[in-house]
Amino acid sequence: MRLSRYFLPVLKENPSEAQIVSHRLMLRAGMIKQSSAGIYSWLPMGFKVLRKLENIVHEEQVRAGHIPMLMPTIQPADLWRESGRYDAYGDELLRIRDRHDRDMLYGPTNEEMVTDIFRSHVGSYKDLPLTLYHIQWKFRDERRPRFGVMRGREFFMKDGYNFDLTKEDALHAYNRHLVSYLRTYERMGLQAIPMRADGGPIGGDYTHEFLVLAETGESEVFYDSAVTDLNFGDREIDYDDVAQCQAILEEFTTKYARTDETHDEAKFNDVPEERRRTARGIEVGQIFYFGTKYSEAMGATVQGPDGKPTPVHMGSHGIGVSRLVGAIIEASHDDKGIIWPEGVTPYHCGIVNLKQGDDEADAACDALYASLTALGLEPLYDDRKERAGGKFATMDLIGLPWRITVGPRGLKNGVVELTSRRTGESEELPPQQAVERIAQIYAALG
Numbered sequence: 001m002r003l004s005r006y007f008l009p010v011l012k013e014n015p016s017e018a019q020i021v022s023h024r025l026m027l028r029a030g031m032i033k034q035s036s037a038g039i040y041s042w043l044p045m046g047f048k049v050l051r052k053l054e055n056i057v058h059e060e061q062v063r064a065g066h067i068p069m070l071m072p073t074i075q076p077a078d079l080w081r082e083s084g085r086y087d088a089y090g091d092e093l094l095r096i097r098d099r100h101d102r103d104m105l106y107g108p109t110n111e112e113m114v115t116d117i118f119r120s121h122v123g124s125y126k127d128l129p130l131t132l133y134h135i136q137w138k139f140r141d142e143r144r145p146r147f148g149v150m151r152g153r154e155f156f157m158k159d160g161y162n163f164d165l166t167k168e169d170a171l172h173a174y175n176r177h178l179v180s181y182l183r184t185y186e187r188m189g190l191q192a193i194p195m196r197a198d199g200g201p202i203g204g205d206y207t208h209e210f211l212v213l214a215e216t217g218e219s220e221v222f223y224d225s226a227v228t229d230l231n232f233g234d235r236e237i238d239y240d241d242v243a244q245c246q247a248i249l250e251e252f253t254t255k256y257a258r259t260d261e262t263h264d265e266a267k268f269n270d271v272p273e274e275r276r277r278t279a280r281g282i283e284v285g286q287i288f289y290f291g292t293k294y295s296e297a298m299g300a301t302v303q304g305p306d307g308k309p310t311p312v313h314m315g316s317h318g319i320g321v322s323r324l325v326g327a328i329i330e331a332s333h334d335d336k337g338i339i340w341p342e343g344v345t346p347y348h349c350g351i352v353n354l355k356q357g358d359d360e361a362d363a364a365c366d367a368l369y370a371s372l373t374a375l376g377l378e379p380l381y382d383d384r385k386e387r388a389g390g391k392f393a394t395m396d397l398i399g400l401p402w403r404i405t406v407g408p409r410g411l412k413n414g415v416v417e418l419t420s421r422r423t424g425e426s427e428e429l430p431p432q433q434a435v436e437r438i439a440q441i442y443a444a445l446g
C-alpha cells in the first residue's frame with residue numbers, strides 16, 4: 001500500500017476522551033472512530049488488525065477440530081424465554097421490537113440459538129462430539145462503556161459451543177479449547193494466563209478466564225509468579241489425544257492464578273511469599289463447561305446408546321477479538337506509539353523514502369516494494385512529500401515492526417537502513433538483503 005493512496009487519518013494531538021494508552025493510540029493511529037458510546041467504526045488500519053486476529057482465531061479453531069459457521073446478530077426473544085435468560089440477563093440485553101411487534105434482541109452471546117440449531121438437526125449420539133463456533137458482532141448495553149474497544153457495547157467475539165454425550169467428553173472439549181486458546185494468544189504475541197473464574201450468568205462450575213497482565217486491566221488478579229514462566233511454544237498437539245490435552249490443562253492451571261471473584265486468601269498464602277503477585281489483568285477470553293443447563297431447558301437431547309433420549313453436555317468458549325486489539329497495544333507500546341508483534345501487524349514493514357521525487361530514491365523504493373510484494377509480504381510505503389521527521393513519527397506511531405529507510409546518501413553506497421521498531425536498532429545493508437531478512441523473519445512465524 002502506498003500511503004499517498006491510503007486512508008490513515010492520524011491525529012497529532014492526544015484525544016482528551018481517551019483514558020488509557022491503547023485507546024489513545026488507536027485513535028491517534030487512525031484505527032477507529034467512535035460513532036456513539038462504545039460503538040466504533042473500524043478504519044482501514046484498525047480493520048486490518050482486526051482481520052488478522054480473526055484469521056488467527058479461525059486457524060486455531062479449525063486446527064482443534066471445531067467447525068466454523070455464522071449465526072445472525074438479531075435473535076428472537078422467544079428462544080431466550082425458553083432458557084429463562086430473557087429476563088435474567090438484565091439491562092445489558094438490547095431488546096428490539098420489529099414492525100410486527102415481535103420481541104427481538106441483539107445477541108450478547110449465542111447459547112440459545114446454537115442449542116436451537118442443534119436440537120433441530122442432531123438426533124443421535126453418533127453425531128457427537130460436535131463443536132460449532134462463529135466470529136460475530138455482539139451487543140451488550142454496558143453500563144460504563146470505556147477504554148475504547150476494550151469495553152465497547154458492540155464488540156467482535158468468537159464464541160464456540162461444544163455438544164457431547166457425557167461429562168467426560170465435554171471436559172475433553174473444555175481442555176481442547178484451553179489448549180487452542182493458549183496457542184491463539186501466543187501467536188498474537190501475548191501471554192494470556194488461564195485463571196480460575198466465576199460462572200456468572202452463563203453458569204457452571206468449570207470455567208477459566210484468560211488474562212493479559214496490564215496495569216489498566218479491569219480485573220484484580222492474584223497469582224504465583226511461576227505461571228508467567230510457562231510457555232506454550234510450538235509443540236505438536238493432537239487434539240484428539242485426551243491425555244495430552246489434560247496434561248496441558250494441568251500444566252497451565254495447577255499453579256495458583258485467580259481473579260478476585262474466586263480468590264482464596266488461604267490457598268494464595270500457600271504460594272511461597274516471594275512468588276505471590278497481585279496485579280491487574282485484561283480478560284481476553286473465557287471457557288465454560290455448564291453441563292446440561294441449556295440442553296435440559298431447551299430439549300436438546302440425542303438418542304443415547306441405550307436408545308433413550310439423553311440431554312447433551314455443553315460448554316461455551318469465547319474470545320474477545322476486538323478487545324484483543326486494545327489488549328495487544330496495552331502490552332506492546334512505548335511513548336512513541338504502538339509496537340505490533342509480527343504475528344498481527346497490519347503491514348509487514350514500512351518503507352520510508354527520505355527524498356520523494358529524487359529519481360534514484362523513488363526507483364529504489366519501487367523496487368523494494370515490488371520485491372517484498374512478490375514474496376507475499378505487504379509493505380506500507382510512505383511516498384508522501386513530507387519531511388523525514390514527520391514520516392518517522394508516523395511510522396513509530398502506527399508501529400510496524402520493521403522499517404526500511406531509503407535515501408540518496410545510502411543509495412550511493414548501495415545500502416538502505418533496516419530498523420527494528422521494538423529495539424530501535426538499525427543496520428545498513430543492500431536492499432535485496434533487507435528484503436530477504438524481512439522475508440525470513442515472517443517465514444519463521446509459519
Ligand code: ATP
Pocket residue numbers: 109140142149150151152153154155156157283284285286318319320321322323
Ligand atoms: P467482562 O467481565 O469483561 O464484562 P464477560 O466475562 O462478561 O466480560 P464473556 O461472556 O466471557 O465476557 O465474553 C467472552 C469475551 O468477550 C470476554 O473474555 C472479553 O474478552 C470479550 N468481551 C466481553 N464483553 C466485552 C465488551 N463489552 N467489549 C469488548 N469485549 C468484550
Ligand code: MG
Pocket residue numbers: 209283285286
Ligand atoms: Mg468472561
